[in-house]
Amino acid sequence: QVQLVQSGAEVKKPGASLKVSCKASGYSFTSYYLHWVRQAPGQGLEWMGIINPSGGSTSYAQKFQGRVTVTRDTSTSTVYMELSSLRSEDTAVYYCARTPEDITVAGTDFDYWGQGTLVTVSS
Amino acid sequence: DIQMTQSPSSLSASVGDRVTITCRASQSISSYLNWYQQKPGKAPKLLIYAASSLQSGVPSRFSGSESGTEFTLTISSLQPEDFATYYCQQSYSPPPTFGPGTKLEIK
Numbered sequence: 378q379v380q381l382v383q384s385g386a387e388v389k390k391p392g393a394s395l396k397v398s399c400k401a402s403g404y405s406f407t408s409y410y411l412h413w414v415r416q417a418p419g420q421g422l423e424w425m426g427i428i429n430p431s432g433g434s435t436s437y438a439q440k441f442q443g444r445v446t447v448t449r450d451t452s453t454s455t456v457y458m459e460l461s462s463l464r465s466e467d468t469a470v471y472y473c474a475r476t477p478e479d480i481t482v483a484g485t486d487f488d489y490w491g492q493g494t495l496v497t498v499s500s
Numbered sequence: 501d502i503q504m505t506q507s508p509s510s511l512s513a514s515v516g517d518r519v520t521i522t523c524r525a526s527q528s529i530s531s532y533l534n535w536y537q538q539k540p541g542k543a544p545k546l547l548i549y550a551a552s553s554l555q556s557g558v559p560s561r562f563s564g565s566e567s568g569t570e571f572t573l574t575i576s577s578l579q580p581e582d583f584a585t586y587y588c589q590q591s592y593s594p595p596p597t598f599g600p601g602t603k604l605e606i607k
Contacts (some may be wrong), residue, residue: 412596422536422544422587422598438595472543480594484550486534487596490502490543 379403381411381491388497395459397494399473406454408429410476412487413447413458415469425471428456429482436480452480455497472497502526502590504599512607517578521602522569523588532592533571535564538597538601539584547586548573 383397414427426437428447435447438498446459456473470493478485503526513519523533531551536544547553548564551571559577575582581607588599 421600422589424596424598436594448561464533472541480591483530483532485591486546486549487536487544488546488555490545493543 379475379489381475381489383471383473383491383494386495386497388416388499391464391498391500393463393498394459395463395467395496396457397471397496399456399458399474399491401430401454401456401475406451410475410479410485411447411449411456412474412476412480413445414472414474414487414490416472416493417466417469420469425458427476429479430454430456450472465498468496468498501595502509502593502597503528504588504590504597506586506588506599506602508602509600510603510605511526512605513578514607515578515580519575519578519604521573521586521604523573523599525569525571525590525592529590531566532590533564533566534589534591535562536587536589536598537582537584538587544587567575578604 380402382400384491407430412427426436430449449456472493473491474487475489476485505524531550535548538544547558551566552564557567563574566570585601585603587601
């Protein structure tokens with residue numbers, strides 16, 4: 378069965394960097410795009426970026442440009458999201474989620490999600 | 501970016517009730533609208549895609565419809581496991597954007 382398993386909760390200090398992993402299994406890793414979506418406490422869902430595991434190409438939300446980097450390791454079917462210059466507003470649950478198509482293709486939906494990784498940014 | 505709004509922001513209902521949640525887009529998104537259910541401490545779950553198509557494994561009491569830029573999620577007869585927060589999401593134009601959510605609570 379399809380699974381996206383994320384790394385565990387993290388506590389970071391302001392100004393630090395964060396790296397969260399998402400290990401995919403149960404399907405062909407390079408056949409689906411993987412995204413990062415975050416949810417601040419009690420808030421809604423916010424899309425951060427996408428990676429094509431096949432070629433490694435990425436695209437990021439303008440809000441996170443310059444601060445987020447998404448990479449992948451095809452040998453372990455794992456995607457990583459690195460967020461730098463952390464501030465308290467980055468405290469959130471970070472989810473990875475997959476889509477069958479790139480976001481430039483209309484109609485794609487997030488059909489499987491990871492369990493989420495709680496990141497707390499606090500001094 | 502396309503802005504999504506939802507109404508109501510919260511809703512109290514009883515088991516067996518018929519419930520309707522509305523989502524609106526700031527511009528035309530054709531039928532590229534998805535609905536997700538999220539329970540506390542869990543990841544969102546895809547319920548409806550392309551405005552009205554039921555995701556595999558989702559009970560048939562869930563349905564979606566559209567009228568112009570207004571989209572509706574209907575639960576025909578609420579079950580105890582349906583109390584959750586519901587989000588709409590447009591997949592018409594990048595970046596994908598979500599509505600603010602509708603929290604469905606037990607009356």
